[in-house]
Amino acid sequence: MMAGLRALLPDLRGRLADDxxxxxxxxxxxxxxxxxxxxxxxxxxxxxxxxxxxxxxPVTVLGACSNVIVRxxxxxxxxxxxxxxxxxxxxxxxxxxxxxxxxxxTVAEHAADAGLKGLEFLAGIPGSIGGAVAMNAGAYGSDIxxxxxxxxxxxxxxxxxxxxxxxxGFGYRRSALxxxxxxxxxxxxxxxxAPAAIRxxxxxxxxxxxxxxxxxxxxxGSTFRNPDAAISxxxxxxxxxxxxxxxxxxxxxQISEKHCNFMLNTGSATAADLETLGETVRRxxxxxxxxxxxxxxxxxxxxxxxxxxxxP
Numbered sequence: 639m640m641a642g643l644r645a646l647l648p649d650l651r652g653r654l655a656d657d658x659x660x661x662x663x664x665x666x667x668x669x670x671x672x673x674x675x676x677x678x679x680x681x682x683x684x685x686x687x688x689x690x691x692x693x694x695x696p697v698t699v700l701g702a703c704s705n706v707i708v709r710x711x712x713x714x715x716x717x718x719x720x721x722x723x724x725x726x727x728x729x730x731x732x733x734x735x736x737x738x739x740x741x742x743x744t745v746a747e748h749a750a751d752a753g754l755k756g757l758e759f760l761a762g763i764p765g766s767i768g769g770a771v772a773m774n775a776g777a778y779g780s781d782i783x784x785x786x787x788x789x790x791x792x793x794x795x796x797x798x799x800x801x802x803x804x805x806x807g808f809g810y811r812r813s814a815l816x817x818x819x820x821x822x823x824x825x826x827x828x829x830x831x832a833p834a835a836i837r838x839x840x841x842x843x844x845x846x847x848x849x850x851x852x853x854x855x856x857x858x859g860s861t862f863r864n865p866d867a868a869i870s871x872x873x874x875x876x877x878x879x880x881x882x883x884x885x886x887x888x889x890x891x892q893i894s895e896k897h898c899n900f901m902l903n904t905g906s907a908t909a910a911d912l913e914t915l916g917e918t919v920r921r922x923x924x925x926x927x928x929x930x931x932x933x934x935x936x937x938x939x940x941x942x943x944x945x946x947x948x949x950p
Contacts, residue, residue, distance in 0.1 A: 646690045651679040660708045668909045669708025672717035680723035681822040689796025701769035705859045710909045711940030733827040738768030750836040754828030758839045768821035774808045783808035787825040794818030852894045856903035862931040870929045875899040881926040888915040
């Protein structure tokens with residue numbers, strides 16, 4: 639496969655590696671390898687690459703890998719990960735233009751330095767801007783839909799497109815981002831305010847998150863979405879707690895005692911442990927409360943191949 643890819647991408651300016659381990663890149667520290675890992679140099683390099691890849695070649699886009707479980711068998715095809723060429727932050731009047739690889743926390747801090755209020759909530763989201771746009775990430779009373787003016791994307795066929803906020807069809811923890819496309823940068827707006835006051839708000843968010851969430855553990859952020867109000871008036875963590883799942887373990891995976899909508903790798907978990915534990919929680923919540931929780935964490939790739947002696 640790699641020989642074929644290199645032939646398809648003779649002008650690649652970024653990096654291409656085969657059988658690249660992904661587990662160490664994820665916040666859970668689990669998962670198999672990418673069949674091919676592509677790290678384009680910039681948006682033009684990305685567009686050229688996508689334009690030359692066959693339409694039937696599987697392509698998976700990974701960001702900060704904070705809200706994802708990469709299964710133990712790894713990911714087939716090409717995995718794209720954005721690097722330094724997608725991390726610029728430019729301050730404009732009443733807004734920032736930020737690269738898709740920028741960490742949410744970094745964007746919040748730059749907004750504070752620029753005296754722009756309204757982006758503090760990003761300090762409470764573990765991830766990057768590309769992923770935040772793709773899933774309409776939100777926390778502490780705001781979300782991407784509230785602050786996004788436009789996003790530049792490269793589509794699966796290699797075309798660059800700029801989409802406005804309304805064109806992205808944002809909903810709760812979702813967007814209508816075209817399948818296979820990559821967010822390369824976005825413009826986020828804010829309102830002028832005193833930098834000191836913004837920094838204080840960010841500090842409060844950090845303190846609140848530290849007090850309520852297992853931020854120092856190997857975790858992946860919120861495991862399940864909060865159900866629609868028409869289905870339940872309880873948040874996901876309340877339903878999980880009501881089903882008796884706080885602290886539940888399976889192999890090296892555990893439901894956090896501190897915040898039971900967080901799963902932990904206690905040190906020896908596999909991706910299969912984490913996913914199976916999550917499905918166990920979903921089943922128990924459904925049986926106890928009648929509510930079916932939807933995953934917020936993405937599970938991607940192939941399960942590990944059965945070892946000799948395993949049942950087919």
